[in-house]
Amino acid sequence: MSYITAIGTAVPENCFSQEILSSFYMNSTNDDTFKRKIKIVAGKTGISQRYSVLQDFDESTSDFELFPKTSSVEPGLNERMMLYKKYATSLSLAAIEKIDHVTFLKPDITHIITVTCTGLFAPGLDIELIRELNLNPETQRSSVNFMGCNAAIIALKNADAICRSQPDATVLIVCTELCTIHFQKRFNDDYILSNLIFGDGAAAVIMTSQPKQNSFGKRVQVNKFNSMILHNGYRDMAWQLSETGFIMNLTSYVPGLIKENILPMLDKIGLIPSDIEHWAIHPGGKKIVDDFAAALSLDKSLLAETYKVLKDYGNMSSPTVLFVLKQVLEKAEKATAGEKLFAAAFGPGLSIETMQLQYV
Incomplete structure (x- = not known):
């Protein structure tokens, strides 16, 4: 494991x-x-x-x-x-x-x-x-x-x-x-x-690979990863090198693409949102988080750590979801063994990467 x-x-x-x-x-x-x-x-x-x-x-x-x-x-x-x-x-x-x-x-x-x-x-x-x-x-x-x-x-x-x-x-x-x-x-x-x-x-x-004394009060076991590429969002999040730095494409269509596809993705991998107690979602932008919650019919309080990281730090690209996960895991002492966690982040392509975890 x-x-x-x-x-x-x-x-x-x-x-x-x-x-x-x-x-x-x-x-x-x-x-x-x-x-x-x-x-x-x-x-x-x-x-x-x-x-x-x-x-x-x-x-x-x-x-x-x-x-x-x-x-x-x-x-x-x-x-x-x-x-x-x-x-x-x-x-x-x-x-x-x-x-x-x-x-x-x-x-x-x-x-x-x-x-x-x-x-x-x-x-x-x-x-x-x-x-x-x-x-x-x-x-x-x-x-x-x-x-x-x-x-x-x-x-x-x-x-x-x-x-x-x-x-x-x-x-x-x-x-x-x-x-x-x-x-x-x-x-x-x-x-x-x-x-x-x-x-x-x-x-x-x-x-x-072995459970060790950790920072959270409970062991956090990694269970599964899943990926999905949304080819209809191929040009909506991208960047390339240029003589003056990185040339960025980041369109307003990204939140809608995630909203339309996240529930079908979870259905396909057999994950029921109500089975998840803890959520660590990458705050790519406020609209992305709002639409993610709406798509899965989640109370926004379940994404409190995501909104807080966005407020306090903005989007830092790759480390951001780990800032969120850290804040979620800092509350582990209040959780019970068997409770499930779900992390997701969104990148160029348009691509969705997810991780499932569990307190043991």
């Missing part, structure tokens, strides 16, 4: 209110129509604040790394990747250090899986973490790259396969995203949405 033993999360020091971030965005254009759109969308996101490795979004700062106020030139991909390399390792380590008893768990780590879609370099984040943590140099490593917001569940699925095949496995999964280094001074609907919801963050998970 496989068990989630611990989750640690971290965000950068720079915290900005949604008002400050939307003001920064509005000040990058002189078009009153765009300004009005930005203000309206910002007020509907359900986000109170977001975090960034950059200080640039503070109107009062003079310490710029990427977006100086005096320049209208869009930073290049090289500049953005240099900042990713500068900050990704330290933010990853901060998340790992939040894992309870991490000092005692480190010698047992047999595998490491790193996850990111916001930056790449080589030797990569996996080797950097092995060096910084002084892990066994024979630690097996792999990476899930450029797969978007549901990549954490894909990494957990890979870790689950490792744990089920190796009885002594301890897998460290680290998801780190610096979304704000990809801010673009573009004003079509896709960018107005993406510039107003994404933030920076990291999450680290320990998964083991």
Whole structure:
């Protein structure tokens, strides 16, 4: 079997209110129509604040790394990747250090899986973490790259396969995203949405093949994973590299596609929503969460942790669902053995990744 033993999360020091971030965005254009759109969308996101490795979004700062106020030139991909390399390792380590008893768990780590879609370099984040943590140099490593917001569940699925095949496995999964280094001074609907919801963050998970003392008061057993690609949403969530950074497609059709397909997906895998006591849903956006609840006839209180993470952090891409899962599992002492948990996240393609868990 496989068990989630611990989750640690971290965000950068720079915290900005949604008002400050939307003001920064509005000040990058002189078009009153765009300004009005930005203000309206910002007020509907359900986000109170977001975090960034950059200080640039503070109107009062003079310490710029990427977006100086005096320049209208869009930073290049090289500049953005240099900042990713500068900050990704330290933010990853901060998340790992939040894992309870991490000092005692480190010698047992047999595998490491790193996850990111916001930056790449080589030797990569996996080797950097092995060096910084002084892990066994024979630690097996792999990476899930450029797969978007549901990549954490894909990494957990890979870790689950490792744990089920190796009885002594301890897998460290680290998801780190610096979304704000990809801010673009573009004003079509896709960018107005993406510039107003994404933030920076990291999450680290320990998964083991044997039940161990964990942070939650109850053992959390991983049972099953399922995937579905919605080909009719192929162009509604996507991005590609360009000379000036990542070019984003994120349309307003995404929530509706998820709403139409999530119940048929659960029916197909034989899962009845009323059988699930705990939900950890990726807050891709407020409309996505609202429509997910409506599609399954769920009381929104069952998604309280999802709404809270969205409010407090925004969408951090891959680590976000782990922030939610951590908050859900922190209430484990009030649960009873046998209660079921369900996690889901949504990514490019349009793809849905799900995970079923159980307290034992």
